[in-house]
Amino acid sequence: MSDIVWELPALLWALPLALLPFVYVDVRKSVVWLKLTPVDPLSRILTPLLKLAASLLIALLVMALAGPHIPEQLSQRSGEGAEIIILVDRSRSMDDIFAAAPRNTLSRVPIGTQSKRQVSRDYLIEFIQRRPDDRFGYVFFSNHSTELLSLTYHKDAVMATVDAGALGRGISQTNIVEALLKAADMFEHEIYRGARRVLLISDGGQLLTEQEESFIRQRYQALQLGIIWIYLPAMRGMTLEPSDQDNFLWVDMPERKLHEFFKTLSIPYQAFEAGSLSDFADAIDAIDQQHYETLMVDEVQPRKSLADRFLLFALMLAGLLAAIQAYSWWGAYLPRGHDVDVRKLSGICYCEYLVFDS
């Protein structure tokens, strides 16, 4: 209970009002001769107790009005998931149509109309929704990269950022090296909570120099990072792994080189070629079982109002006081002709006045 926060702390200045029941109360009741009133030791004890109850009741109501609550709190639980930095290619090439038919084919299958940027959004949303326990960060890159969201559990914020990434046109060229290093930097000062992944979503590769390769290798191994690459082919049929039906123009594609390089990193690496969204969904479920480790998950406990507790206590006190007052009333209004019990009349509730009258 020590961490109660008040919504309107200024109201607490009204707390001294709770002293009112103790203030001298003059009700101008004249008694002919004080000795006529019977001595009632029970009343002597009960009177201050009732004043205390009334005082407490006022205090409780004032406090309930001040809006006591326990603020939003972070609590930890263990979950199954990973910390993932989403690395989104914001370059101009992402504006092109996704999986266009190769130039030398007759278009039997209707050509898609979605840009790679829109497709990438669908894939990312699918991914995020399937990973309830993951913590996400967001970096977008073109010729240089910008960290937009640090690792966060707020799915709404991540989704809104991903959605925004699908709007408008691309901005510039691609620099994957800087982006990969930027993503690694974001883990630098984080405590190790569990599996760490960089989710790269892009439509192309890049030829890396030996120096860049060794730098990336060293960083990713040191920080224990894994890579997930969602590759968006510009042309239908283009794959990261060489196959027999390859167009011979694809053999030396930079994306294949990058794919080969990632494979040699000896870190967890998974590549997806965007094709059908449902295949992708299945594949995500598959990595769950293989790779992900137990992870400490921060959960936000929503703000909890305590006003009801104060009110419940107040209700008990008010009920008690009301019952006693009603009893006094009943005692005072006994039908005429009835024997009036003086003890009852001078009972617990009016005794206070009699004492002060002297």
Place this chain on the structure above:
Amino acid sequence: MAGRSINYLQRIRLTAMAMCAAVVLIMAALWFPHVDRDIKVVDTLFVIDITDSMLVKDARIGRETVTRLDWSQEFVRQAMLQMPCGSKVALAAFTDSRSLILVNPIEVCANYHDLIQVLYKIEPPMAWAKASEVSKALFTAINQAKDMDPEPSIVFITDGHESPPLHETLYPKFGGTPGEVSGVLIGVGGTDVQPIPKSNEDGEIIGYWDVNEVLHVDVYAAFRGDLADAMANVQRTEHLSSQKHDHMERLGIMVGFDYLDMPTANQLMRTLRAHDSARTQRVDYDPYPIFAGLALLLLLLLYLPYGLLLSLRKRKT
């Protein structure tokens, strides 16, 4: 006259009745069902200018002189704090000739932390090109706002400095309907011209833009044969920056936005709420303070030291 004091028995009855009423009121405070209450919220897309001219230090927060960008970020933060929960906020950065949406509209209270974090990343290193075509960026912001759900009002924060400068008649024209998307242009910066800091890719300031490093005539004139003539009539001051009131007023009229010169967050919220785009949001409201407050009032009336007050009044007369 000291008022008619009630007799002893009346007092007993009154006390008992008041106490019973207090009990009923506290019960109502506890168990009265929550009610729906409609509040007016405004969904807002904040667009912040991140061009180099925003690094000029001629804005004030309190007694401190800060850069226009610092002022803008603080301004957006204050505005977000003033928004009632349920309002949605989107963030965008502007440089070159367009506004880049960074975060789509999300609820401001639950995501305040993440929004603030993104807000402070809206800085010159994010810029992908060094140009400042304010009008075009404003138009793209309006176009993209139409694609969002809910469609936000736009708060476009800039100093209005166009670089390269605009041609007198061949400036970009707005294709949409003025006022279709509602919004406010926030002008930031002083009236005196100041040198513009030049930032590198990491956001460090590496000097100032030199008079010979910027275009002083519009692009159209710059590529014509009579450039020399054009140059002769131009004041070479484009490397200096101040808030361009006239230009922003004209832009505001063009797209149907209000124009405010460095307002407080309060003023902004008032302007936004006055627009038709304010939407009513139903919130769940617990009316317990009304009942608890009444119960408290009743108790206080019961326990006020009337005798003391009476005797005080008597002493005066």
